[in-house]
Amino acid sequence: MQEQIKLIAERLKGLREISEISAESFAKALEISTEQLLNYESGEVDIPVGILYKAAMKLGIELSALLSGENPRLRVYSIVRKDKGLSVERRKQYKYTSLAYNFIHKKAEPFMVTIEPEIEEDSPVEFNSHPGQEFDYVIEGTMKIIIDKYEIIMNEGDSIYYDSGYKHAMRALNNKTVKMLAIIL
Numbered sequence: 001m002q003e004q005i006k007l008i009a010e011r012l013k014g015l016r017e018i019s020e021i022s023a024e025s026f027a028k029a030l031e032i033s034t035e036q037l038l039n040y041e042s043g044e045v046d047i048p049v050g051i052l053y054k055a056a057m058k059l060g061i062e063l064s065a066l067l068s069g070e071n072p073r074l075r076v077y078s079i080v081r082k083d084k085g086l087s088v089e090r091r092k093q094y095k096y097t098s099l100a101y102n103f104i105h106k107k108a109e110p111f112m113v114t115i116e117p118e119i120e121e122d123s124p125v126e127f128n129s130h131p132g133q134e135f136d137y138v139i140e141g142t143m144k145i146i147i148d149k150y151e152i153i154m155n156e157g158d159s160i161y162y163d164s165g166y167k168h169a170m171r172a173l174n175n176k177t178v179k180m181l182a183i184i185l
Contacts, residue, residue: 004088006043008052011066013041015059029058049088049096050130050164053109053184057131063109064101071104078103085112093118093172096182109184115143117172125169133185134164141178144171
């Protein structure tokens with residue numbers, strides 16, 4: 001996982017520099033501090049998917065190109081077989097699998113997200129935010145989603161649609177793994 005983080009960080013920094021965007025102005029566009037951006041670009045700190053999504057939009061590239069180093073090529077359709085998506089291990093408790101990584105000019109980013117239960121259910125959650133909207137559908141397990149100041153418990157078969165510009169976080173409950181479909185629009 002650490003090697004993947006370093007590769008993504010190198011691509012982020014390289015693309016920013018090739019685009020001749022200063023660290024200061026890029027950080028401002030991403031709504032983070034310059035220090036945080038430089039930490040992300042060092043490869044020593046994991047980069048939240050929301051920041052990667054914003055960065056890809058600002059750089060005018062597909063998110064999958066930033067994640068994998070390869071540009072999507074498919075235009076008519078893209079099929080991803082079971083357990084064959086582009087896997088992105090972001091944080092210890094989250095695993096994202098891109099389900100349309102090879103389709104060019106996507107209007108949405110669909111992910112299968114696996115959320116592992118935390119050892120301590122009352123530990124602080126890591127919030128994320130990104131432009132647009134998000135649709136989440138719980139396939140397996142029970143989770144708590146926090147959006148802004150709202151806390152919602154979701155079970156298998158439940159779905160939620162929200163403005164992903166608000167800070168949000170998810171947590172697996174009942175000491176069981178959650179699997180959900182997340183579509184970022």
